[in-house]
Amino acid sequence: MTDPHSADPQGPIVAEGVDDEPVEGNRRIFTGRTYLVVAAMSAIYAFFHMAALNGMSIGELTGIRIPLLPTFPMETWNFRIVHIAGALILGFTLYSARGFVDEGTGQGRHPLDFVAWAAMIPALYAIWTAWGIASQIASGVQWNGMSPEFKNLEIYHYGLPLVAATAIGIVVGWLRGRERGQVSPADLLLSVCGVAVAIYLITMYSTLMRNSTGTPFAPIGISIAAVAGTALIMELTRRVAGLALIVISGIFLIYVFVGDMLPGFLNAPNIQWTRFFSQVYTDAGILGPTTAVSSTYIILFIIFAAFLQASKVGDYFVNFAFAVAGRSRGGPAKVAIFASGLMGMINGTSAGNVVATGSLTIPLMKKVGYPARTAGAVEAAASTGGQIMPPIMGAGAFIMAEITGIPYTDIAVAAIIPAVLYFVSIYFMVDFEAAKLGMRGMRSEELPKLRDMMRRVFLFIPIIILIYALFMGYSIIRAGTLATAAAAVVSWFTPFRMGLRSIVKAFDLAGIMSIQIIAVCACAGIIVGVISLTGVGARFSSVLLGLAEASQFLALFFAMCIAILLGMGMPTTAAYAVAASVVAPGLVQLGIPLLTAHFFVFYFAVVSAITPPVALASYAAAGISGANPMETSVASFKIGISAFIVPFMFFYNGAILMDGTWFEVIRAGVTAVFGVYLLSSGMQGWFAGSLAAWFIRLGLVLAALCMIAGGLVTDLIGIAIAALIFVIQLKFRPAADAQIAVRGSD
Template sequence: MSEQSNQVIAEGVDDEPVESNRRLFEGRAYLVVAIMAGIYAFFHMAALNGLSISATTGVTIPFLPTFPMETWNFRIVHIAGALILGFTLFSARAFPDEEPGGASKLLDLLAFAGMLPALYALWQAFDIAGQISDGTMWNGIAEEFVTQETWHFGVPLLAATGIGIVLGWLRTRTRGRIVPADILLSICAVAVAVYLITIYGTLMRNSTGTPFAPIGISLAAVAGVALIMELTRRVAGMALIVIAAVFLTYVFVGESLPGFLNAPDIAWTRFFSQVYTDAGILGPTTAVSSTYIILFIIFAAFLQASKVGDYFVNFAFAAAGRARGGPAKVAIFASGLMGMINGTSAGNVVATGSLTIPLMKKVGYHKKTAGAVEAAASTGGQIMPPIMGAGAFIMAEITGIPYTDIAIAAIIPAILYFASIYFMVDFEAAKLGMRGMREDELPKFRDMVRRVFLFLPIIILIGALFMGYSVIRAGTLATASAAVVSWFTPYRMGPRSVSKAFEIAGVMSIQIIAVCACAGIIVGVISLTGVGARFSAVLLGIADASQLLALFFAMCIAILLGMGMPTTAAYAVAASVVAPGLVQLGIPMLTAHFFVFYFAVVSAITPPVALASYAAAGISGSNPMETSVASFKIGISAFIVPFMFFYNGAILMDGAWYEIARAGVTAVIGVFFLSSGMQGWFAGRAVGWAMRLGLVLAALCMIAGGLLTDVIGVALAVGLWFAQKALGGSAPVTPATPVADERG
């Protein structure tokens, strides 16, 4: 952000935050890593569009696959590439302020020694591939095959993987250099990929999960799971790792557990031979991350390279900055736009909150409230159609429901969520007597309107999707249009900028790919042990007593599974555990998955583990737990509206147009009353607890959507309004004194 004649101008919103364990390269090292990341992203764009390198260049390049690749091979390469990039860019630990001592040289020597078994395993993988290509009928039973896969491939690979992970924990260095332990892990990732591509290229893929599966599949899968979990720990923290570890432990102790948790005895070879297939790691989560998610990461990277994110925030300031409590309303608008695209609540908080939170504090919001507003708005971006932070694509993959149907169904719930946040911050501003920002503090609206064409990529995306184009084609057209519209701005994208965009996309994709692969481990455990079906039986049993109680129980499980996890993984896991049970209750597929999706999303602002709220607290300087409680309060409608999906399908666009219109209008009025009751502000005056409870009751009647409940809600609200006028209400709160500008 810069100031020119006191004018607030958003700058750097598109810049990437640098994690504490992220390596920063210079010179040739940077060039090599940038090329790796760019090629990785471009590979996906080319493969997804069915392009052939030979067709575009006129030259056939040996050893490169002709696109599109076979699905399983594509997903294996997708994960392996992310592992290599991830271990290259992210250290096992945060970087120290000073160079570590001499013990690191010994650790480096041990890592170089560990490369010997890793390279030997890689050579064996290529040897197995060569034998199969020469016509050898490979199987999992013959003694010579078992010996080669166990002692010449699997054991060296596992040893090297273990050495690399342990040494990575022990060794750190300056940000500009890669430690040998991480190179070792990259070699192991290549060995796993080469072997699996070779074996899955034969009929052996049909033997996974049976006694006839080659032992090498199980050993390679063990190494692959360890590599995925280590990278996930580096880029996403421990929450998902702990959950994945619990599920993995459950596989081998489930037979000893009582009740519905009891699981059949599963041999480790059978489990791991199947977990690295489309029943687990290569299943729905990786299917989505290797197609839709990375495609929209590339789209977001092109918007970032062309500085469209800065324009979004400036447009929001110009449009909403003058309203009372203006920066908070700017945060709602800007964070909703950015969060829809970037697919991560906490990341969006960091991107836009660094600008909006200090300004909210400046106009008088408490630091706790400023952080909470940004966290709630950024989280809402995950439910904002048409992109929905990639959640819509995973839902489409899991349910088989067309993506366009999901995006349309999300419209009213998204409106309710953001309307609720808007009312909450507006009433807070009214209570505190806040002003908006002055004209000379804001970007000129007429200047923003002149560049409204920068919204064109999103408009093209939406238009192409609803014209019947595939998601891949629509995303590609939107990405290309982002480059074209930049030609009419100071940030014109040429070959260098396009290359930079692909590099940014490659780096941005690492976290989400690792998270989706790790979530695939959990999904694999659920499907292979049958715990999901048994959980559904528990829900059915609870529903016999009360369907509302069953829904409440499902909500708690979805939130618990989502705590501390990125949205994509949270939904994927919750959908595997909770959604099937809701469907068995008779709830429509779309309604059940939206119910789960909403609560997986809002786990980011649900105490005690609220990633988005904690990120916002770090910027605002407030207490993290207080901020998470405040963000929970601001986003309270997101905890009520999903229950209404069950009672009123019109909220999800299921019904006649007049039913949908009535449901939408009455629900918006309902969230108005809900916000009024939560904030204690109604009819221009502060109100007491009795009036607040009455407003909340009126809100619930309106949100319910039935004709009778709507009438009751309106009657109750009108009665409260007359009572407020008759009693005169409480005196407004004394206006807040704006704090000093904390931007320095």
């Protein structure tokens, strides 16, 4: 064990680089003119959304009316199509399909590059054909999806060239390695294919053809464009989010065409590929709730987060946390809880938040004596919990509001007590761990001065404005815009004052940050489309109803397992979107209130990031701590154990979600916090200032479950058990089991 006071003084710890943009292993780094072009594309893409969401037009901003420019807000489907197409262009430009080759080895001509350039001809031809179709429709031609003339044009002059070019671009991207600063011809080809898909779909959906999707009267071109669009979305998702979501999406796509051969509740009707793909690229699938949220609330708050990063608010959050909590025993772990919770609330990605704050907190936790796996586990659990912290709650809460129709403010208020329970539990877990290991706090000279941090407390103003605006009845978009503007204003009182260049850089950063979440939401939309068209969600609900006849708890446990399994290896947003389509409807049919059912699913989608065997947040933390990834995931599961119990509390005690009188809500909150304290004591084996024997730990867990149950009788039983255990522990001091006693030497 390391004594933090044995180290030589090294001066105060000052968090720096928390707001720096992490660069993924397959992301290109450009310089010179290429960098300026890509940065401009990214900034324009983000600003386009800010302008569209606030109902502005370029003419309103400049006073110049240009007929060719769109007037905002755009038509909904067109806006979402442009939203996805822009992400595809930026994503293929920035993210390579494979690892980079060494400097100097990717130069020169290569046969595969010629193949990609040659495939540009059919891709451009598809765009020319789509543009021609748009011109004909604009001139008054009545497009008929059943006409042989029109079908031949769509198949042979648009569809086949587009699909061929898309396939060539994907395969060449896999095979041809490039240097990190080089743009790949294959990726330029895929960007052109994305434009071809967007032009055609906007043309068709701007006419009455949108009403024919999913029917035999849909133009064949819609189905072919959707095939290419689906392939492009899945390829970009693979590049930015890994294979987990792609594998699950692939399984669902296969299910569409083999479902009629499967037995039992998995049996689905025989569906033609043309019918499926003519519907999957609509608001029943890719353009549905997930993309609706990513194109509005999510990208807006990504812009907000980018502005906060530009003003170095993340560094301030971490330094403030060190100043407040650094002196307590195991101080860096408590700093990680506070700082990671704040950062995770804003950026909405567990693994990304681990990388941002864990690079500072994990080494410090190891320095004061935490084992490597525990240091990584604390950071993973805290970063994951940020997504259940109101008011922003990452991105999943926005999707919940979109799917359920429940006002976002109601969701944020309902999340208060569960978020408190989660972070209080982690705090107790790390505090008891520090007590067992005999840790002390960090020295005052190692920490930022609290009085200096208080002088910059105004950096919290943008978040305060966001909360105030939301609860004053402003729309989410208007509240987010005001908070973003406030972030720029407060930066003027810091050394990182945002001028025009910094604002453009923030929009550039926002565009880049949005790529992953947009791709993930669009890919999740594919799964949602499969569920909608095949009806598998309704059949799953019938299974839950059948289980509930035997035991309602068994049905909830089964729903928990499915939500966690769907979320393993997937970003939270996609995990919740899929689980909300499969699991939540069945819970509602059990008679569980809509908000409770979706919170139940949401929490387990969130904690899937720390659930072994596939725990993305834990694996990211293990990469920093140097510990075994599986051991880290098991430790983070233990630290976040309360999150696996809290959702069951929703079902048995609605007051946890603010559903009840003030007395009921306060009583539920207080008793639940005490229950979480007892649960943490039992899990860590530390109670009443000393290590606890096995039967003491078992009694603490039993008392905790009674307190968490929420009933008056169970609360009294839990208090009685806890009081009895306290007396036994204080008076008799039973010897702790050997495993805990030697834990400090780990």
